Amino acid sequence: MPYWKPSPQQERIRDWFAHGRGNLVIRARAGTGKSSTMVWGVGFAPEQRILFCAFNKKIATDLESKVPVGTEAKTMHSLGFTFIRRAWNGVKLDDSRGERLARAASGGDGAPDEMTKLVANLASIAKGMLPFPTINQMVKLAVDFDCDPDETWAEDGWNTVRVADCAMRAMDAAAKPDRTVDYDDMVFVPVRNNLVRGWYDLVIVDEVQDLTKAQALLAMGACRKGGRIAVVGDDKQAIYQFRGADSGSLDRLKNELRATELKLTITRRCPKLVVALAKRLVPDFEAAPEAPEGKITTEPMSRLPQLVQVGDFVLSRKNAPLAGACLSILREGKRARVEGRDIGKGLIALVDKLATGKASGSMPAWLDRLAVWEAKECARWAKTKEEKVEAARDKADTLRFLADGLTGIPELKSRIADLFTDNAQAQGCVVLSSIHRAKGLEAERVFVMRDTLYPGGRHDDPEERNLEYVSITRTKNHLIWLEDRAETAPIIPAAPPAK
Numbered sequence: 123m124p125y126w127k128p129s130p131q132q133e134r135i136r137d138w139f140a141h142g143r144g145n146l147v148i149r150a151r152a153g154t155g156k157s158s159t160m161v162w163g164v165g166f167a168p169e170q171r172i173l174f175c176a177f178n179k180k181i182a183t184d185l186e187s188k189v190p191v192g193t194e195a196k197t198m199h200s201l202g203f204t205f206i207r208r209a210w211n212g213v214k215l216d217d218s219r220g221e222r223l224a225r226a227a228s229g230g231d232g233a234p235d236e237m238t239k240l241v242a243n244l245a246s247i248a249k250g251m252l253p254f255p256t257i258n259q260m261v262k263l264a265v266d267f268d269c270d271p272d273e274t275w276a277e278d279g280w281n282t283v284r285v286a287d288c289a290m291r292a293m294d295a296a297a298k299p300d301r302t303v304d305y306d307d308m309v310f311v312p313v314r315n316n317l318v319r320g321w322y323d324l325v326i327v328d329e330v331q332d333l334t335k336a337q338a339l340l341a342m343g344a345c346r347k348g349g350r351i352a353v354v355g356d357d358k359q360a361i362y363q364f365r366g367a368d369s370g371s372l373d374r375l376k377n378e379l380r381a382t383e384l385k386l387t388i389t390r391r392c393p394k395l396v397v398a399l400a401k402r403l404v405p406d407f408e409a410a411p412e413a414p415e416g417k418i419t420t421e422p423m424s425r426l427p428q429l430v431q432v433g434d435f436v437l438s439r440k441n442a443p444l445a446g447a448c449l450s451i452l453r454e455g456k457r458a459r460v461e462g463r464d465i466g467k468g469l470i471a472l473v474d475k476l477a478t479g480k481a482s483g484s485m486p487a488w489l490d491r492l493a494v495w496e497a498k499e500c501a502r503w504a505k506t507k508e509e510k511v512e513a514a515r516d517k518a519d520t521l522r523f524l525a526d527g528l529t530g531i532p533e534l535k536s537r538i539a540d541l542f543t544d545n546a547q548a549q550g551c552v553v554l555s556s557i558h559r560a561k562g563l564e565a566e567r568v569f570v571m572r573d574t575l576y577p578g579g580r581h582d583d584p585e586e587r588n589l590e591y592v593s594i595t596r597t598k599n600h601l602i603w604l605e606d607r608a609e610t611a612p613i614i615p616a617a618p619p620a621k
Contacts, residue, residue, distance in 0.1 A: 132159050135384050138352075140166035145381040146352040147372060151407050152400075152595035153391025153564065156354055157181075160326055161188045169323035169350070175201065175341050177329040177562075194322075198309055198337045201344060205312040205319065206303060216302035220246055220292070227292040237271060237280050237288075244269035244289040245296070249310035250334035255293070260286035268510055272502060309336045318343035323350070330355035331372050332362050338371060342379075351379055358404045361558055361588050389595070391564055392416070396594055396601050403591045420603040423447075426569065427454040429602070433547075435565040436554045436604075437593050439574040440512075441465060442519035444554040447571075448541055449523065451552055459546040461555035466542025469521060470535050477531050485529055492518055512577055557593045568597035571604045 150156035172193040176182035185195035224242035264270045270282040297314045313336045325345040330353040355372045388408045393416020397409035427450045451458040481488040499514035546553045
């Protein structure tokens with residue numbers, strides 16, 4: 123039995139595991155105890171071979187110690203690699219495989235490095251989103267994910283169609299056995315080569331709204347014919363469309379699986395005031411009867427360094443405000459880090475890219491080059507991709523914040539490496555994070571940079587509304603809106619929509 127008394131919603135899910143027929147979709151809102159419910163419910167299932175597909179390795183490891191004997195907890199990549207190893211003898215991981223195959227598909231050692239990188243990036247994205255692509259689909263994907271060459275490459279014969287064609291050939295090569303795979307191949311190869319086998323009597327798939335098409339095919343294929351599938355997710359937490367997640371997967375899978383739907387709508391994390399605020403976005407969200415009232419207040423951004431304490435979250439839609447805020451908090455003598463080591467690596471790569479010629483030894487010259495890069499990127503996407511303009515400005519602003527007061531490129535790279543980390547919460551720091559990175563986490567006090575939400579006034583964009591919902595539901599007690607305005611006043615939650 124779980125440590126909590128099961129709600130009627132949880133008991134219905136338990137009953138499905140124990141006696142239900144067919145497949146199940148569980149629409150679980152933020153903080154509603156879905157993982158605990160799944161672990162508890164699966165203990166009543168009669169099946170012998172059960173698979174729990176976890177979103178990441180950390181969750182899979184945690185589940186291994188909690189699920190009943192006979193239940194396996196795996197990530198999608200671990201599951202896919204298991205199928206590959208049964209088909210390809212002696213296969214090993216090779217992180218350089220994707221780039222190596224992309225170079226070969228692009229013409230070998232004579233291919234320009236810039237084009238090889240575009241081909242490798244496009245193939246990597248397509249392995250998750252389009253495991254069986256057409257050339258037209260690949261061209262569109264290249265444009266959507268910034269993998270198309272600019273006009274300066276036209277004279278050398280490189281255009282979007284050529285990059286897309288090379289990426290498809292790199293994917294074809296990746297599907298052929300050579301005793302190696304890379305991280306992307308772990309999901310792509312078993313799906314593309316029909317290596318997936320229905321080994322399990324019951325398959326449970328968590329965070330289904332964040333899955334790519336290839337991941338969904340892999341998980342569904344692992345269930346034997348006549349077995350049961352339970353998929354769990356929250357369509358209102360679908361915020362990863364930019365990296366290939368199928369944001370409509372919950373409803374699509376419900377139809378494809380002809381599944382029964384059950385809900386978890388009572389949050390055991392959020393206080394009543396926060397739930398009332400969130401109901402503007404998610405009307406079926408409910409507070410637990412025993413939930414505290416909680417607090418919602420507003421503070422000016424200027425007071426953040428004095429107010430914030432170790433253990434607090436500071437969330438923003440963009441990274442640039444986080445970088446500046448982190449430096450300000452550090453100057454107050456408080457430990458603080460920005461979540462996302464890979465973000466730091468990406469910024470360092472851009473620093474290196476621009477640090478050539480005079481810009482390699484002069485910070486003013488490097489900042490001038492950064493401004494030129496930003497202007498070119500914004501001009502390139504101004505008429506077609508507003509989000510890419512935002513991303514370029516965010517990167518440039520982040521680097522300008524981080525370069526403040528520094529005199530050389532090595533200092534800048536060192537500062538980036540120091541500030542960006544993974545799992546800052548466990549390191550005893552103030553955690554500064556993008557909303558995307560904070561998904562699945564919680565804290566007693568959460569500061570949200572309100573002015574970073576809804577860029578360009580996109581209040582009708584479903585994913586932008588989902589980002590607000592995710593940000594405010596990280597808090598267990600006190601939500602603090604941060605605004606540039608100096609006035610401090612309580613936020614009055616909007617009334618829930620009339621039924």
